Amino acid sequence: MRLHFIAIGGSAMHNLAIALHLKGDQVTGSDDTIFEPSKSRLERYHLLPQEFGWFESKITGDIDAVILGMHAKANNPELVKAQQLGLTIYSYPEFLYEQSKNKTRVVIGGSHGKTSITSMILHVLQYHHKDVDYMVGAQLEGFEVMVKLTEENDFMILEGDEYLSSPIDRRPKFHLYQPNIALISGIAWDHINVFPTFDNYVEQFKIFGESIVNGGALVYNEEDPVVKNMVEVLEKPIRKFPYQTHKYRIENGTTLLETPDGPMPIEIFGKHNLNNLSGAQWICQHMGINEDEFYEAISSFKGASKRLEKIAENEHSIAFKDFAHSPSKVKATTQAVKEQFKDKTLLACLELHTYSSLTPQFLKEYRGALDAADKAVVFYSPEAVKIKQLDAIAEDDIRKAFQKEDLSVYTDPFLFKTYVSTNAYHNCVLLLMSSGNYGGLNFNEIEKWLR
Structure with missing residues (x-):
């Protein structure tokens, strides 16, 4: 089949494109921007678009099907052209x-x-x-x-x-x-x-x-x-x-x-x-x-990527990162780490990064989510709140929502990194929970923090 992907760079979309290429189908695609690791992986299979952007000329009548990603808009010019030509258009799950x-x-x-x-x-x-x-x-x-x-x-x-x-x-x-x-x-x-x-x-x-x-x-x-x-x-x-x-x-x-x-x-x-x-x-x-x-x-299963993934360890301390961001996931992950390492001090850090987590009316769902931690930190970017066009969140709103008296709240990436990197890591577990990177945190540096 000849298949064209609109928004080929998405995590799920680029993997489907590669799978179909390996299956023997002829695959093309477009996107306005593609980040790593999608970019390198598409390039390895010669599926990376030659230039970023949307091009009506890519949509021709001999395409068997168009696969439409969530990143595209309903008025995407390639999508509009495909609709005008009467091409078969599938969503990813379809x-x-x-x-x-x-x-x-x-x-x-x-x-x-x-x-x-x-x-x-x-x-x-x-x-x-x-x-x-x-x-x-x-x-x-x-x-x-x-x-x-x-x-x-x-x-x-x-x-x-x-x-x-x-x-x-x-x-x-x-x-x-x-x-x-x-x-x-x-x-x-x-x-x-x-x-x-x-x-x-x-x-x-x-x-x-x-x-x-x-x-x-x-x-x-x-x-x-x-x-x-x-x-x-x-x-x-x-x-x-x-x-x-x-x-x-x-x-x-x-x-x-x-x-x-x-x-x-x-x-x-x-x-x-x-x-x-x-x-x-x-x-x-x-x-x-x-x-x-x-x-x-x-017995040999080590876990999925970004799910309680061990990123650093020495003889007395250990660091994990986890994709947890919703209230239930944050609570379960924090409790799991504390239960596993009862005799160590748990420093749990959560980045509020997703649309839901940055919504003021949803914040109350996080009540008690970090209670199992000995020390707890919440980081969020006021700029991200603006970009998502949400109501502003004050640091006090965060503290009221989590209902943890000693909770630390940071909005500046530099100050957050300074706090975490200078923590006394003796007999300690560092847990970093986010679907982001705390405003640019380099996870490869964490091993030297534990020394």
Whole structure:
């Protein structure tokens, strides 16, 4: 097929473009700007546009399909030209469904944990040499790309994002996949710029549950009361499989998984990750992996990129970075690190970076999120608030929202870096939580701070 990507530089879009190129399709694309690592990866496969911008001349009648990314606007000149020519236009999730409609689709949904669960499943399957198609939201160790598409594989594993599909398709992505097997890990209000109320947000997961094919299976976290209540009232003729946090204990900073053959050390830690592990185990079972095979493989799983990723360590201190930014993720990650390293001082730093986290009315959702930390810092950029055209946030608003008396708040990147870099790192854990970089923080410098 001849395929053209509008906004090819996105994290998901460029991976799909590479996957289709490797599959043998003819791929072109456009974007107004492309950042690393997308830029280098597209260049490696000779898919990087020769110049940035939107060019109507790229849209011709012999294109089989146009794939439209969220970064593009509804009045994008290439999109308008494609519409005028009557070309087939797909959103990212629509195209993935088209590629997988003859396969068994396994969709992992939830406000949190979906990348980790999908990563665990793929790790176990790769360990046992079971080849599947997939789309996951993070770069995984041992995987060249985040998307794989073939003609021959029986299964397609999809990370089911609840965000919008495209500028001209306002449906959540996971509504389009029609799973044979689905999982819901948890529901905690997010994306308030799209889903203005909690009830409206929960409704998207109900629609997801109803989209499972008749006779399909839904694996769900029964420890989340919102998920449990929602699943129990679903009238869809499907099989339902509840799961709970896997039993474990911690000894000398190592998490031991309780198995039928006794305690087994694993690389990951934290109650939320052990909950994710239980969900992944159920999905693997539906895909033909038995209990012994699962435990053998999961023992070597080190986690998805940017999820509690160890970035520095010496004999007395350690540093992690994590993608956590929503209230539920921040709370779970902070608690996990403190539980794992009870005898160390935990310095937890959170950057409020996303649209939701910088919205004054949403800030109250962060109450208690950093309570497990011995020392806690929140960083945000007033400039980012302006760029996102949001109401101004005062430092006092942050303190009131988190309800943590000794909370430190920084808005200047230099002052934040000075504070963090000069902290007394003796018997300490540094936890950096953000989907950004704290106004330009170089994470490679952190190792020397711990000395």
